[in-house]
Amino acid sequence: MSSLPKQVKIVEVGPRDGLQNEKETISAEVKTELVNRLTSAGFANIEAASFVSPKWVPQMATSKEVMAAIARKPGTIYSALTPNMQGFEAALAARADEVVIFGSASEAFSQKNINCSIAESIARFVDVAKAAKDNGLRLRGSVSCAFGCPYQGEVPLDAVADVVGRMRDLGCDEIDMADTIGVATPRKTQAVMERAAGVFRLDGLSGHFHDTYGQALANIYASLEVGIAIYHSSVSGLGGCPYAKGATGNVATEDVLYMLNGLGIETGIDLDIVVDAGQYISSVLGRKGSSRAGNALAAKRAG
Template identity: 85%
Template sequence: MNTLPKTVKIVEVGPRDGLQNEKENVSAEAKIQLVDMLSAAGFANIEAASFVSPKWVPQMATSREVMDKITRRAGTIYSALTPNMQGFEAALAAKADEVVIFGSASEAFSQKNINCSIAESIARFEPVAAAAKANGLRLRGSISCSFGCPYQGEVPLESVADVVRRMRDLGCDEIDIADTIGVSTARKTQAVMETAAREFHLDRIAGHFHDTYGQALANIYASLEVGVSIFHSSVSGLGGCPYAKGATGNVATEDVVYLLHGLGIETGIDLDKVVDAGLFIMGQLGRKGNSRAGNALAAKRAG
């Protein structure tokens, strides 16, 4: 059996990736309370905001207010998505600790999602990357559709390697390899992660898995076997992708923490407090959460 990492960092993406596609408006107050509850649960990194045009993502229009009013926990990185220099300036003013740029390993998805080629998208990020470095901010690169694309289907390993190289050369501190539509399976996941690790530091590669086909936890375990020790998840399994038909939410944080703790891997996260945060935000949305572990633990509490 492969030796698994002793510690894992979980990047909680619920407040941004999780909520951005919700049709019902979630108040700034609720978002602030959600981030504060997640901070109290012990996350080392929380994706809290997105400085994109409110015309495209209305749910993120309150990002500045959220960043201004959250209670920041010492040692936690608060991240914001920044598609361009306008977004970067807003993130800088809002005192984000990390800015996130996003490309795709799929040419077809890049055209559909951000209306430009992969090469053009990377060129757009050059000034953002330079500004992040000049201002001492962490820079994270996210590569969507690394395991499959809703428009072109298979995504060659070399396409993933190419975008990892481009993100590396921009100076990214961390690179996310994302299964945007949740189609990967364990062996494929390992092949993609091993490919990425030939181009970038393994300990700074993150797995971002969606659970469309119920494979996210298996893919996380497969990634752990390769040595990946950073994973993204969303409280209560919130989220999805507006450009990927049928794609369900991100893997639920509660399920990931339950798995990791069961493996004896340290996360620094209080699972009970994550369950509380999940119950809170799903209460705001008026529906039950998508986390199996979260729902089971909540039911156990209720007796």
């Protein structure tokens, strides 16, 4: 068996990626409480906000308030999604530690979503990338549809490598390989990760897996075997997948932690506090969370 990383960084994306698709408006107070609970659990990186137009993502309209109210822990990276310079300026004013830019590996997805080519979409981030560096902020790039696309199906490995190279050239510190629609399986995952690692440092690549087809944990394990040591997950499995009706979105943090703990891989995160945070946000949303480990551990506790 190939040796797995001894330590893994988990990027908690629930407060942003997880909540942004919720139909009912969630108050800034609830989002702040969620971020504070996740901070106390020990996450090194929390995606807390998104400075996009409220017209497009109404749920993220309170990002400024949330970033002002959270109890920050030294050493914890609080990230914000920034689609343009206006978003960047807002993130800078809100004292974000890291800004996130994004592009698709699928030409069809890029055209359908933002009416421009992949190359054009990433060229738009030149100013944001430069501003991030000039202001001493971390810069993260996210590659959507790296494993498959709802419109074109297969995404060629060459297309993935091309986008990773463009993100690298913008100066990204970290690049996420995102399975936006959750179609990846383990061998495909390894092929994509290995190809990306040929273009960018292995220790700067991360896996962002959706659990639409129940493959996320298997894909994380497959990525561990390649040497990927950064993963994105969402507390309580928050976040739907807009391209597959009724499908789950992000892999649940509790499930990932349960697996990593069982493998003896260090994360520095307290699973019990994450379970509590998952139960908290699920009760606010008025539904049971979709983390199997979280629900099982909560039920066991309740006795």
